[in-house]
Amino acid sequence: MTYSMFDVVFYGAGAFSVVTTTLAITRTNPVYALLNFVMSILGIALVIFVLGAPFAASLEVIVYAGAVVVLFLFVVMMLNLAHLKTDFGVKRGRSVRLAVPGVLVISIIIEIGIAFSGRFGKETTYHIIGPSAVGRQLLVADIIPIELGSMLLLAALLGAFHLARLSPERGRQ
Amino acid sequence: MSVLFAFLHALALLLAVVTLAAFLTWVERRVLGFWQDRLGPNRVGWQGILQVAADMIKIFFKQDWIPGFADKPTFIAAPIIVLASVLLAFAVIPFGNGVDIVGALNVGLLFFLGMTSLSVYGVVLAGWSSRSKFSLLGGMRAAAQMISYEVFMGIAVIGVVMQAGSFNLEKIVAAQTHIWFIVPQFFGFLAFFIAGIAEAHRLPFDLPEGENELGAGFHTEYSSMKFGMFFVGEYAGIVLLSALSVALYFGGGHGPIFPPIIWFALKSSFFVIFLILLRAALPRPRYDQLMSYGWKLMFPLAIGNLAVTGGVMIALGQ
Numbered sequence: 205m206t207y208s209m210f211d212v213v214f215y216g217a218g219a220f221s222v223v224t225t226t227l228a229i230t231r232t233n234p235v236y237a238l239l240n241f242v243m244s245i246l247g248i249a250l251v252i253f254v255l256g257a258p259f260a261a262s263l264e265v266i267v268y269a270g271a272v273v274v275l276f277l278f279v280v281m282m283l284n285l286a287h288l289k290t291d292f293g294v295k296r297g298r299s300v301r302l303a304v305p306g307v308l309v310i311s312i313i314i315e316i317g318i319a320f321s322g323r324f325g326k327e328t329t330y331h332i333i334g335p336s337a338v339g340r341q342l343l344v345a346d347i348i349p350i351e352l353g354s355m356l357l358l359a360a361l362l363g364a365f366h367l368a369r370l371s372p373e374r375g376r377q
Numbered sequence: 378m379s380v381l382f383a384f385l386h387a388l389a390l391l392l393a394v395v396t397l398a399a400f401l402t403w404v405e406r407r408v409l410g411f412w413q414d415r416l417g418p419n420r421v422g423w424q425g426i427l428q429v430a431a432d433m434i435k436i437f438f439k440q441d442w443i444p445g446f447a448d449k450p451t452f453i454a455a456p457i458i459v460l461a462s463v464l465l466a467f468a469v470i471p472f473g474n475g476v477d478i479v480g481a482l483n484v485g486l487l488f489f490l491g492m493t494s495l496s497v498y499g500v501v502l503a504g505w506s507s508r509s510k511f512s513l514l515g516g517m518r519a520a521a522q523m524i525s526y527e528v529f530m531g532i533a534v535i536g537v538v539m540q541a542g543s544f545n546l547e548k549i550v551a552a553q554t555h556i557w558f559i560v561p562q563f564f565g566f567l568a569f570f571i572a573g574i575a576e577a578h579r580l581p582f583d584l585p586e587g588e589n590e591l592g593a594g595f596h597t598e599y600s601s602m603k604f605g606m607f608f609v610g611e612y613a614g615i616v617l618l619s620a621l622s623v624a625l626y627f628g629g630g631h632g633p634i635f636p637p638i639i640w641f642a643l644k645s646s647f648f649v650i651f652l653i654l655l656r657a658a659l660p661r662p663r664y665d666q667l668m669s670y671g672w673k674l675m676f677p678l679a680i681g682n683l684a685v686t687g688g689v690m691i692a693l694g695q
Contacts (some may be wrong), residue, residue: 235451235505242498262487266531270494271524274501278520281505281513334483335544 214254221247234280238273245269259335387468387478394467398612403428405612405653412657433605441601444507451506456599456606459499463613466492470620471546473630473637485546486538489621490531493576496614497523500578500585500595503607507598515594518664519585523576525671529679530572536565536686537625550629557628562686566626568679573622575671577614580656584664619648 221244228240245268253261342350403418407425410417419425443452466489471480482488497520504516538544540561541552549558559566575582586594596607623629623644630637632644662670 235448239451239498239502258482258484259487262484262491265491266487266494270491270497270527274494274497274520274524277498277501277505278517278524281501281517281520332483335487336542 210254214251217247217250217254220244221251235277238277238280242269242273245273256332257338258332259338383478390467390476390478391464394464394613394616395609397616398609399429399433401612401615401649402432402608404649405656408650408653409657412654436602436605439601441603444509444598446508447598448506448508451502452598453603455499455503455506456596456603456610457499458502459496459610460606460613462492462496462499463610463617466617467613467620469546470617471550471624471629472620472641473550476638477547481545481547484544486534486544486549486625489617490527490534493530494523494527496576496610497527499607499610503599504585504595507595509598511592511597512595515585515587515591515597518587519578519595522578522582522584522667522671525668526572526575526582526675529568529671529676530576532676532679532683533565533568533572534625536562536682539683539686539690546624546629550624550631553628553631557626557631559626561689562626562682564678564682565686566622568675568682569625570618570622571675572671573618574652574655575667577611577618579611579615579652581659581661582667584661584667587661615649615652616645619645619652622648 224240224244224247228237228244231237231240245264249261249264249269252264403425406428407417407419410419417425418428421427421431443449468478469480469482469485469488471477471485473480479485500519500523501516504512504514504519507513537549537558540558541549543549543552552558578585584594586596588594591597596604599607620641623641627644630641632640635643
């Protein structure tokens with residue numbers, strides 16, 4: 205079984221994402237958690253890129269890593285970190301609480317095993333889908349769901365604007 | 378062998394960019410001096426040309442001090458992120474003559490936007506990890522400013538992408554054989570360039586540093602080469618912005634007689650000097666002015682430019 209350079213990058217970036225995601229979950233300092241999350245996003249972007257979707261990979265970097273997590277970081281930075289440190293560790297005598305998540309994790313692992321069984325070592329074919337193909341799919345074939353999604357975002361935007369607005373008594377606008 | 382060659386190629390380009398950026402620190406002070414009727418650094422070497430070497434020797438031998446109250450890992454990572462993200466973006470700049478690395482990447486422009494958006498982390502982390510009020514305020518300003526201006530920077534360049542029909546920067550340059558995009562995309566260029574200045578947090582939009590109220594802003598606590606990396610990163614950002622303006626709006630390497638790379642360098646130097654002139658000429662706005670300017674003027678301008686471009690293209694049946 206031979207590995208191409210694509211395979212090496214794919215598995216390398218995938219493993220990187222798994223490790224950084226685990227670190228993101230287990231960090232108690234929110235800034236470190238977010239930084240690991242960003243690195244995990246970058247790893248996933250690389251995976252998507254190698255799979256032949258450069259446009260989706262770019263959006264992953266620009267939107268998730270470049271905008272969404274920056275906003276999270278912005279908010280976290282404004283809070284007082286001393287109060288934010290939370291102990292996420294498992295307390296003694298409360299391991300019952302782990303039953304449901306444990307069952308979920310085991311079932312996901314089994315599902316992944318079934319989904320991937322017999323796929324390892326097979327020749328993988330990569331074909332690239334360029335930005336224009338994605339654009340045609342989104343803005344011609346899927347125009348209605350896309351527009352509905354944008355309406356939803358607009359509603360969320362208006363809601364946020366309304367919530368953030370100061371009342372007239374408390375100051376201007 | 379080809380991998381080794383590609384590696385050396387990339388390394389050579391990076392070294393060239395870093396050297397150029399360091400050299401610009403001298404150019405800027407000298408040109409500013411000229412405009413402000415004073416001398417500027419003119420002692421080391423002919424006309425002060427070796428000032429860069431003197432500065433480098435000094436900055437390398439300064440004490441590299443990390444404040445005891447700082448968050449060490451992120452404090453060290455921040456300048457690396459700033460410099461690396463700017464340098465990585467140079468990979469997609471279509472210099473022509475085989476100098477560029479992946480100028481024909483099919484998402485080249487998006488790669489640039491991604492790298493600029495990642496550079497926010499460097500500035501924000503520098504502000505946060507320093508654990509000092511000035512730095513934190515500078516970092517917060519940087520985060521809000523860069524995210525806001527990034528939005529309409531992306532919208533502004535979409536006009537070019539629509540006309541060229543590609544995110545591939547080489548194709549965008551090739552589409553400008555007959556007419557440079559500055560003509561049909563003038564307002565797009567305005568929005569892009571202003572956003573670019575804000576992204577590179579250059580004067581007049583250098584509020585993250587804001588010397589008169591924040592010390593040195595996000596890099597107040599930095600010394601020696603860590604500060605030097607922020608500094609070189611800023612100047613590399615200027616070169617990047619200039620090079621990208623040329624590629625997107627001023628026909629890249631197109632021009633008579635000289636080979637493309639010469640034209641590219643000439644046009645880019647024009648923008649570099651223009652950016653320095655802006656520093657000499659314009660005062661710094663207040664922070665709320667900066668934000669409302671971005672959201673209430675430049676953002677609608679970019680959207681309007683996009684709508685008009687689309688309308689005209691449909692009307693012309695392109």
